Amino acid sequence: MTLRKHWKYSEDEDLVLSSLKGLVHSNPAVRLIPSEKVVFNPNSDTSKKITLISGGGAGHEPLHGGYVGDNLLDAAVSGHIFASPSTKQIMAAIRTKSHKEKGTIIVVKNYTGDILHFGLVAERAKNEGYNVELVIVADDVAVGREQNKMVGRRGLAGTAIVHKILGAAVHSENAELKNIAHLGNTINDNLVTISASLDRTSVPGRQMNTSEFTGEDEAEVGLGIHNEPGVKISPIPNIDDLIEDLFHKLLSPDDKDRHYVDFDLHNDDYILLINNIGGTSSLELHLIAEHIVIQLPTKNRPKRILISDFVTSLNSPGFSITLLNLSNIAKAKVGFSTDQLLEFLDAPTDAPGWKPKSYTSKQWEADSVYSESPMTETSHISSSLKTNAVVFEKALVNAMNNLLKNEPDITRYDTIVGDGDCGETLAAGANAILFELKKKGNFHKNLSDPVATLAAITDLVEDSMGGTSGGLYSIYLTKLVGSLGEKKELTTQTFGDAAYSALYDGLFKYTRARVGGRTLVDTLQPFVDTLKGTGDIKASLSAAKKGCENTRELHAKFGRASYVDESEFKTEEGGVPDPGAVGLYAIIEGFVGAL
Structure with missing residues (x-):
């Protein structure tokens, strides 16, 4: 649900004015009139072009002040949060x-307060000799004709498209006040928007009635x-089911009350805009965008796909979808081509x-946004070393199964001292190796070559294991492959030398973890040191076990565990x-046990 906490500000501070001041501090291309909350472009020469102005209540940032600039608005005026600015x-x-x-065009969203205030000023400005036209944006399809006969549809994210197209159109050769206003109205006539959110918004400094918010497993559409309010739905739907419903509402051929724009998506040129209503993370917004593009009810790709926070509602955790039919606008003969x-x-x-960045039409018309990975064909690493493939496979299987058997304990330990994913990460690597063995493919065929097998295991670890564990294992195995590949024969001693080199000349170059730091190195380093020094595999296993057990009493110096209170490092068996x-x-243990 919405984060309902806000930083505390002085009771007498004008939050909107302070926000506008913050905006102009970091953007030297715009200026602010503090007393009137007017942001304007000091560099636009309106003696040579039509002036474009917009405004409305605050809380919809970057609307309106954020859209002041070249090829966009000449000025924007802000009221209080969700309240129209005054006529003054x-x-x-x-x-x-x-x-x-x-002349001047004023773009205003279709809300009663905005229409009244901006309309009144337009009439007063005409009395002062200004030539003013109003373009009213009303793109919401959640509001039916019967529901709001008197007021009409609300203005939503489509407002940003009207601003952007008109902001550049006023610079064109045939730009006259009447035809630019006609263009704006025609754009609006071909805009549809629908929204969905997990919760309402909360206003800084204002006590909110908790009954206004949606429930834990509820969402709201429209x-x-x-x-x-929109229509609450429960439980929260799967994102694809939700998007399918939103597209149905946008196109709504069978709903005469809400069918505002005709679309032939298989043939029409159109624009898709995906808007963050305020509280959706950038990662999730683009994730949702991928699902929206996949769910488009046509293979006819949009001429443009715009994804950003265009028209927000403070911190509401939602998104909206807007479609603009370009072909309909061209048919309306507004004087401008698609x-x-x-x-x-x-x-x-x-x-x-x-x-959104400025790209050329040629860039937008690329056949595909995806490219083949250069990693689809990896170089094959092999050596002249040989080992018993049957024994090697048995040892690998036993090692992975032993790891999986211990995974619940590993996960339990990591839940206490870390973030709980260590067991899952290791299990993912183990299952990937076991899966390849069961396939009886190239991996299985190369088991007689220990270097080739370790190289393949390294690739599997990189692909299947994330986090710190995956990185440490990958670095160590990569160096082990290189060190072992330099050997002329495979013995316990040559393997010990390679394992030692992989640790001291490889892994230790990229981590400061050493014995005593409470990491996997407490197991690895004693094993490697003993194996190189004695060539005794059983003694090396004992050293590894002792090092592992010692971590129960150690203070964590690395990783997330180093931030956990040591009083938490206790279980019924003692230290974790x-x-x-x-x-x-x-x-x-599993590998050596099989040998």
Whole structure:
């Protein structure tokens, strides 16, 4: 659910004004009139072009002030959170940037307060000699015609597209006030947006009624950007099922009350915009975007896919989908072709809140966004060393099975002293090796070559094991492959020498962990040292076991365990051993036991 906590500010601080000041501090291309909360572009010459102004309540950032810049807005005015600015503020924006000869377009979202205030100022400005046109954005499909006959649809994320296209269109050769306003209205007539969220938003400094929020296993579809309720659904649906439903609502051919725009997605040129309503992480937003693109009910790729936080509702953890039908606009004969509309959308801007990068149409028309991995064909490592393949396989299987048998204990230990994933990580590596053995493929055929087998195991470890454990094992095994490959024969002593080199000339170059640091090195280092010094495999196993057991009494110096209170390192059996050390000992014990 929504994070309902906020930092504490002085009761008399104007949060919106402070936010706007923060915006202009870091963006030298814009200026602020603090008394009126007007952000404007000081470099735009509106004596030579139509002025583009927008505004509304705060809480929808980067709308509106974030969209002031070249090829976007000339000025934006902000009210309080979710409240329209005053007529005085709006007039200040007009007087700051508007030029009476070229005229002014005001883009406003379809909310009662905004329409009344901006409309009143438009009429007053006309009385002062300004030539003003209003473009009203209403793209929400959650609001049906019967539901809001008097008010109409709400303005949502489609507002950003209107801003961007008009912001560049006013620079075109045939830009006249009436035809740019007509373009804006035609864009709106071909916009549809639907939203979904896991919760409502919370407002800094304002006590919220907890009954307004959604339940633990609820989501909401069709909510507005001012905490207006949508339709609650429970349980939270699978993302693909949700997106399928959202597309049905956007296109809604069988819903006359909400069917606002005709789409032939198989043939029409269209734009897809995916909007973060405020509290969705960047990772999850792009994850959702992938599902949206997959779920598009056509193989006809959008002309543009825009993904960002365009029109937010503070910290609401949701997203919205917007579609714009470009082909319909071209048919409406607005004086601009589809290619021109895309050029307007692509035009570079220094507006601080416009995140999409400017790419060429040629870049957008690439056949595929994916490329083949250069790792599909890896070089085959082999050697002249030979070993008994049957015995080697038996030892590998026994080692992996012994690790899997100990996985529950490893996981339990790591839950106490770490983040709980050590056992799972090691088990993933073990299962990957066992799977390859069962396939009886190239891996199995190369068991007589210990170097080739260890190289293949290294690849499996890299692919299947993440985290610190995966990195340590991969580095050690990589160096072991190289060191062992230099040997002319395979004996206990030559293997001991290679294992020693892999540790001291390999792994120790990339980690400061040593015996006593409470890591897998407490198992590995005694084993390697003893094997090199004595050539005795049983003595080496005993040394490894002793090193592993000693970790029960050691203070952690590395990894997450070093941040855990040592009072937590206790179980009924005594101190908790290091999970990584236990896992490595299980592997060595299983391997040596089979020999």
